[in-house]
Amino acid sequence: xxxxxxxxxxxxxxxxxxxxxxxxxxxxxxxxxxxxxxxxxxxxxxxxxxxxxxxxxxxxxxxxxxxxxxxxxxxxxxxxxxxxxxxxxxxxxxxxxxxxxxxxxxxxxxxxxxxxxxxxxxxxxxxxxxxxxxxxxxxxxxxxxxxxxxxxxxxxxxxxxxxxxxxxxxxxxxxxxxxxxxxxxxxxxxxxxxxxxxxxxxxxxxxxxxxxxxxxxxxxxxxxxxxxxxxxxxxxxxxxxxxxxxxxxxxxxxxxxxxxxxxxxxxxxxxxxxxxxxxxxxxxxxxxxxxxxxxxxxxxxxxxxxxxxxxxxxxxxxxxxxxxxxxxxxxxxxxxxxxxxxxxxxxxxxxxxxxxxxxxxxxxxxxxxxxxxxxxxxxxxxxxxxxxxxxxxxxxxxx
Amino acid sequence: xxxxxxxxxxxxxxxxxxxxxxxxxxxxxxxxxxxxxxxxxxxxxxxxxxxxxxxxxxxxxxxxxxxxxxxxxxxxxxxxxxxxxxxxxxxxxxxxxxxxxxxxxxxxxxxxxxxxxxxxxxxxxxxxxxxxxxxxxxxxxxxxxxxxxxxxxxxxxxxxxxxxxxxxxxxxxxxxxxxxxxxxxxxxxxxxxxxxxxxxxxxxxxxxxxxxxxxxxxxxxxxxxxxxxxxxxxxxxxxxxxxxxxxxxxxxxxxxxxxxxxxxxxxxxxxxxxxxxxxxxxxxxxxxxxxxxxxxxxxxxxxxxxxxxxxxxxxxxxxxxxxxxxxxxxxxxxxxxxxxxxxxxxxxxxxxxxxxxxxxxxxxxxxxxxxxxxxxxxxxxxxxxxxxxxxxxxxxxxx
Numbered sequence: 001x002x003x004x005x006x007x008x009x010x011x012x013x014x015x016x017x018x019x020x021x022x023x024x025x026x027x028x029x030x031x032x033x034x035x036x037x038x039x040x041x042x043x044x045x046x047x048x049x050x051x052x053x054x055x056x057x058x059x060x061x062x063x064x065x066x067x068x069x070x071x072x073x074x075x076x077x078x079x080x081x082x083x084x085x086x087x088x089x090x091x092x093x094x095x096x097x098x099x100x101x102x103x104x105x106x107x108x109x110x111x112x113x114x115x116x117x118x119x120x121x122x123x124x125x126x127x128x129x130x131x132x133x134x135x136x137x138x139x140x141x142x143x144x145x146x147x148x149x150x151x152x153x154x155x156x157x158x159x160x161x162x163x164x165x166x167x168x169x170x171x172x173x174x175x176x177x178x179x180x181x182x183x184x185x186x187x188x189x190x191x192x193x194x195x196x197x198x199x200x201x202x203x204x205x206x207x208x209x210x211x212x213x214x215x216x217x218x219x220x221x222x223x224x225x226x227x228x229x230x231x232x233x234x235x236x237x238x239x240x241x242x243x244x245x246x247x248x249x250x251x252x253x254x255x256x257x258x259x260x261x262x263x264x265x266x267x268x269x270x271x272x273x274x275x276x277x278x279x280x281x282x283x284x285x286x287x288x289x290x291x292x293x294x295x296x297x298x299x300x301x302x303x304x305x306x307x308x309x310x311x312x313x314x315x316x317x318x319x320x321x322x323x324x325x326x327x328x329x330x331x332x333x334x335x336x337x338x339x340x341x342x343x344x345x346x347x348x349x350x351x352x353x354x355x356x357x358x359x360x361x362x363x364x365x366x367x368x369x370x371x372x373x374x375x376x377x378x379x380x381x382x383x384x385x386x387x388x389x390x391x392x393x394x395x396x397x398x399x
Numbered sequence: 400x401x402x403x404x405x406x407x408x409x410x411x412x413x414x415x416x417x418x419x420x421x422x423x424x425x426x427x428x429x430x431x432x433x434x435x436x437x438x439x440x441x442x443x444x445x446x447x448x449x450x451x452x453x454x455x456x457x458x459x460x461x462x463x464x465x466x467x468x469x470x471x472x473x474x475x476x477x478x479x480x481x482x483x484x485x486x487x488x489x490x491x492x493x494x495x496x497x498x499x500x501x502x503x504x505x506x507x508x509x510x511x512x513x514x515x516x517x518x519x520x521x522x523x524x525x526x527x528x529x530x531x532x533x534x535x536x537x538x539x540x541x542x543x544x545x546x547x548x549x550x551x552x553x554x555x556x557x558x559x560x561x562x563x564x565x566x567x568x569x570x571x572x573x574x575x576x577x578x579x580x581x582x583x584x585x586x587x588x589x590x591x592x593x594x595x596x597x598x599x600x601x602x603x604x605x606x607x608x609x610x611x612x613x614x615x616x617x618x619x620x621x622x623x624x625x626x627x628x629x630x631x632x633x634x635x636x637x638x639x640x641x642x643x644x645x646x647x648x649x650x651x652x653x654x655x656x657x658x659x660x661x662x663x664x665x666x667x668x669x670x671x672x673x674x675x676x677x678x679x680x681x682x683x684x685x686x687x688x689x690x691x692x693x694x695x696x697x698x699x700x701x702x703x704x705x706x707x708x709x710x711x712x713x714x715x716x717x718x719x720x721x722x723x724x725x726x727x728x729x730x731x732x733x734x735x736x737x738x739x740x741x742x743x744x745x746x747x748x749x750x751x752x753x754x755x756x757x758x759x760x761x762x763x764x765x766x767x768x769x770x771x772x773x774x775x776x777x778x779x780x781x782x783x784x785x786x787x788x789x790x791x792x793x794x795x796x797x798x
Binding site for chain 1: 400401403404407408409410436438439441442446449450453454457460461462463464465466497498499501502505509510511512516527530531533534535559591593621626628636640641642643644651653654657661663664665667668669670671673
């Protein structure tokens, strides 16, 4: 019998199962109200447009043939146009299609991260970014904040990449304001650091003014996208559907050419049919779609905020995101969210994600993530009510 | 301006553009007869079944939702049943769905290959395997052959993996006979080497008796799939369509569990819709499909073999594969196939892939690969005729 464990490359032996994965298994139980997962509501999927686009694309057998590693040219051109709407002037040559933006993170890690290199992230940060970079044996450290002298200190391991989700971050829902964006670009320049801008939730703004993309600010500073240090990752998973697995990277052309080689060696290309279908859908329907999704999720966020106000005991704090899919709760310091989850599943029949999973350093034990995109307003109110009752019991606090 | 090149991880800086990629661009020119590429004939795609399966799957919005990293359970179960037909007794738990078998190679490399490790391959071997393993900084060395004492010599770099395509190999079309399969398993056992069995063309047999899969032989020896050292990679790209990007790995359960973590960190999962569609297609139509494809490709192989017999000058040798999509030509030693390709494109308007790309050690300069699956019989005869005229001119030989 082979001892497989002894054969794994170091990078692979560091990968661990995520808590989210285990939690997702609970979604099937109808009496559990789940605020876990980061899942869009399938009732909002544009099914008729998707069916029609499939009928059209499937008239041509070449929709099912091998195709180019860099992606379907018309979709790449559409993305360049979409980026122009975000203030980023770029061409199809700056765009690689990936199988969801998770694959973009994986490929960027493969291109830039050597074992032991530092990847600078916020705390908490997106779990999928930690997983993707762990596979290349990154060490994690905190992105510099304003007034943080460490920024230009140098020394230590090579700083390979920074990673940030500036809009409605997964998991906290928080966004960077304009000053924070400028500071971050200053810090990245001082560190000479390539920076991943993960824009997964960018289009899901429910109030307030749109902030410029980091890539737009950076390209304006340095002249153009080719001179910028930002690797921009976008996705159709939140605005159209996740199951077709379609995302993209916008980056300087030499970086895209390398990522295309990585794509070729990794899975040749993303589904030809899915790319053609997505191109037709976004061309035909994106503005109405976005407004329908925003209206639905805004109402759910508001429902969750009202319920939290009503139901949470004193000592519990939460974010008030202007968009996205998540709220972030900070519990009294002595409450462990992982232990709370076990009781919550058993006693309250409410699921959430304990916050420690989003901290590379094991901190954040008294935090948790709540998703509001998949649950209707009545069930949100019901679930937060049940969670409030449990929290009163657990923390011994009457709020 | 960032100097990107200086930032690439070693693994990524080793990846080079393949010649095949450049060649594929020629397929658009209608006066070029292309024997390059490894592409199935889209005229053989089961379009009506695919359209019907999409209509059914798209009745359910959950076909477009996030889904499990290990893949769609009914498809994994179908694959377990298909494997039983190949003499391999396994369950869904032994199966991971990947985005084409190229992704299976990538994930296996990610799991097992550390920088500098040896990956043992045949010479020539599948280019995509070289690309996938190069991304993890593998060094390549030859798989042991019968009577090769090096097999048990030990020493040197860690031998991380072996890789073989035992049926109708890409690029040569050659297959291992039963004795060679047994020898290879002996050698792998002596080296305590995990072995990738790439079965991409397994179903495309046009004559002769089916050979048992390495995994079937090995599982019979050691008792079951969980104790076997074979990592079996299959694909729907050759038997159904390549554009949906669907393949699979069958391996011991502990290995599959690790590969699922890698899948999750790499792209979360393969398209939900594509998996449901593929499940319906293979359930409904696989036996007729295989016989239609085999009949068509057999006729083309025969046409190519007849034309070669008729048109090639003396000193040119070629393989007579019992299946697959490729023939392998060995030219007189002084003829360089890469130089020949330039002349062939200019003078004969015929494309092929020079053989050096399939040799990790730069040998094979006088070899080339011919694909017969994409071209009809008349054009095969015409193309081989033109190539024969050119070869007579080049080698100065009247055959």
